[in-house]
Amino acid sequence: MKTTFPDSNFAEIRDKLYALRHNYFDNMDKYILDLERVLTGKNIEVLWSKDSNSLLNSIQEKINDNSFNRVCVDSNFNITNKMSDCDVISPSELENSLDDVDLLVIDSDFAVCDSGSLVFIDKKSQNCFNKVKNLFVIVNIDQIIPSIADLSLFLSFFNKNNNLPDNIRIIQSKPQYITPSTEIYTSDTPNKQDISITVLFNLNDIENILSVEELVPSLYCINCGRCFDVCPVAKATENNPLSPIEIVKKNAIDSYNRSQHIFKNTTFCGACDDVCPVKVPLTNLMLYEMQASNLSVNLSRPKQLYSLFKKRANINKVNNSVLKFFFIRRFFGRNKMLCRYFSDNTTDFFNLTFTPPHEDNPNEIFKDSDFE
Numbered sequence: 400m401k402t403t404f405p406d407s408n409f410a411e412i413r414d415k416l417y418a419l420r421h422n423y424f425d426n427m428d429k430y431i432l433d434l435e436r437v438l439t440g441k442n443i444e445v446l447w448s449k450d451s452n453s454l455l456n457s458i459q460e461k462i463n464d465n466s467f468n469r470v471c472v473d474s475n476f477n478i479t480n481k482m483s484d485c486d487v488i489s490p491s492e493l494e495n496s497l498d499d500v501d502l503l504v505i506d507s508d509f510a511v512c513d514s515g516s517l518v519f520i521d522k523k524s525q526n527c528f529n530k531v532k533n534l535f536v537i538v539n540i541d542q543i544i545p546s547i548a549d550l551s552l553f554l555s556f557f558n559k560n561n562n563l564p565d566n567i568r569i570i571q572s573k574p575q576y577i578t579p580s581t582e583i584y585t586s587d588t589p590n591k592q593d594i595s596i597t598v599l600f601n602l603n604d605i606e607n608i609l610s611v612e613e614l615v616p617s618l619y620c621i622n623c624g625r626c627f628d629v630c631p632v633a634k635a636t637e638n639n640p641l642s643p644i645e646i647v648k649k650n651a652i653d654s655y656n657r658s659q660h661i662f663k664n665t666t667f668c669g670a671c672d673d674v675c676p677v678k679v680p681l682t683n684l685m686l687y688e689m690q691a692s693n694l695s696v697n698l699s700r701p702k703q704l705y706s707l708f709k710k711r712a713n714i715n716k717v718n719n720s721v722l723k724f725f726f727i728r729r730f731f732g733r734n735k736m737l738c739r740y741f742s743d744n745t746t747d748f749f750n751l752t753f754t755p756p757h758e759d760n761p762n763e764i765f766k767d768s769d770f771e
């Protein structure tokens with residue numbers, strides 16, 4: 400693979416990545432089945448999981464069936480607290496331990512269809528595979544890449560200097576487990592054996608997103624973190640800040656709290672749109688979800704969205720600091736973190752204007768022409 404960011408125009412690279420992601424989701428069923436065939440051809444077990452509950456059940460069954468006693472978890476899924484029947488250790492404990500573990504549960508960052516490669520970036524335990532006997536790899540189906548030839552293009556966006564990340568681990572064949580050092584010293588030759596690998600394709604509750612054509616581009620996200628880095632609200636939020644893509648996905652999946660993440664956690668500055676390497680239209684997606692939420696409550700309320708944007712945009716026009724203070728307190732007083740952010744901000748950051756739907760068609764969704 401190349402070791403530096405491809406020497407090409409950024410806009411052209413974004414177009415290519417967008418096309419690759421669009422192609423994958425247009426043919427997702429085929430690509431996932433292709434990857435499953437390649438993995439099983441390498442004697443790697445493949446399981447399927449619809450959501451976090453079935454994911455946990457699969458892990459627990461694996462532990463119970465094999466009587467695993469010591470397990471390490473290096474995953475973003477909240478599964479550690481529910482595994483009470485075994486000794487669960489952290490990745491740092493695994494790294495510093497001389498003892499082996501029966502099972503390591505780890506998230507992959509990408510999986511590649513044509514090669515069956517499993518890709519890990521900056522995982523705490525990814526350099527400890529020779530200390531584990533069994534590997535359980537969680538592959539989110541929206542993080543699959545059709546061809547190994549395109550992998551370096553995706554990986555380049557995980558480094559702010561546009562180079563490949565320093566800490567990458569790629570499994571293309573089964574790594575080997577080495578017996579603990581206490582046993583190695585009893586023999587001149589270390590005892591090695593292939594690690595047993597199980598890959599779990601995780602649907603990750605995305606059926607709600609896939610069922611709405613307008614929201615599918617949110618799945619193009621490759622989790623590079625760039626939208627989070629430029630988001631002014633994330634910087635101003637002290638506890639549990641959300642990235643723009645997290646706002647979109649949480650709103651799409653969580654129907655009970657629909658729209659609350661958007662109304663409370665965005666300024667619609669558009670900075671995330673500018674830096675997304677796969678051209679996810681984050682601002683348009685949030686606008687679409689806001690309108691859908693309002694219309695689902697009352698079809699006569701689309702004008703309230705325009706009113707909201709007008710209030711926020713008017714902050715830029717208030718030069719008197721006292722008037723600005725009361726203006727912000729009036730409209731954003733319930734969200735203390737955003738209220739403080741708006742109060743402390745001294746420069747204009749809004750760069751979008753919004754045209755409300757036509758009065759004769761309140762159900763009209765947002766189009767590119769709605770933005771000036």
